[in-house]
Amino acid sequence: MSTLFLAQLIGPVMILVGLAFLLRNNEMKGMMKEMSKSTSTLFVYGMIEITAGIALVLKHNIWEDLTTVIISLLGWLMILEATFALLTSKSHIKRMMSDLTVGLFNPAGFVMVIVGVYLVWQGYFV
Numbered sequence: 001m002s003t004l005f006l007a008q009l010i011g012p013v014m015i016l017v018g019l020a021f022l023l024r025n026n027e028m029k030g031m032m033k034e035m036s037k038s039t040s041t042l043f044v045y046g047m048i049e050i051t052a053g054i055a056l057v058l059k060h061n062i063w064e065d066l067t068t069v070i071i072s073l074l075g076w077l078m079i080l081e082a083t084f085a086l087l088t089s090k091s092h093i094k095r096m097m098s099d100l101t102v103g104l105f106n107p108a109g110f111v112m113v114i115v116g117v118y119l120v121w122q123g124y125f126v
Contacts, residue, residue, distance in 0.1 A: 003060065003062065003067055003068050003071060004122075004123055005123075006056070006060055006071045006123075007067055007071065007119040007120070007122045007123030008119075008120075008123035008124060009123075010071065010074065010116075010119055011115075011116045011117070011118070011119030011120035011121075011122075011123050011124075012116065012120060013116070014112045014113070014115055014116030014119065015112070015113055015116035015117060015120065016116075017109075017112055017116075018108075018109045018110065018111070018112025018113035018114075018115075018116055019109070019113060020109075021105050021106070021108055021109025021112065022106060022109040022110065022113070025105055025106065025109075028105060029105060036090070036093045037090075039090050042085050042086075042090070042093065043085075043086065045082075045085055046082045046083075046085035046086035047082075047086070049078050049081060049082035049085065050078070050079060050082035050083065050086065052078055053075050053076070053077075053078030053079035053081075053082055054075075054079060056071070056072075056074065056075030056078065057072070057075040057076060057079065060072055060075065061075070066118075067118075067119065067122045070115060070118070070119065071119075
């Protein structure tokens with residue numbers, strides 16, 4: 001997979017998810033809390049994310065410039081997050097979700113929008 005294609009694919013998704021974090025903050029927090037209550041949901045989420053993360057790392061583990069580093073880093077972060085979702089107990093995930101929803105939703109949303117805009121710029125306009 002080319003860096004250009006991945007920037008075009010991932011950039012808009014990051015912008016939309018980041019905006020959802022910022023504009024639908026309480027709903028997103030509620031969704032995350034609900035998700036953390038279901039072992040089967042966490043398992044399915046973890047399986048999908050680890051598959052996507054491994055595929056991304058296998059096809060794009062390139063560390064040459066900022067765009068390639070961002071895409072490769074996202075793949076590795078997906079693998080780490082999925083591993084955590086698959087191997088950590090439900091009670092620990094619930095506790096972490098409550099900690100995360102307190103103060104990190106707005107900064108995470110902001111970072112996602114900024115990274116997404118950068119990837120869209122690189123993927124569509126450069």
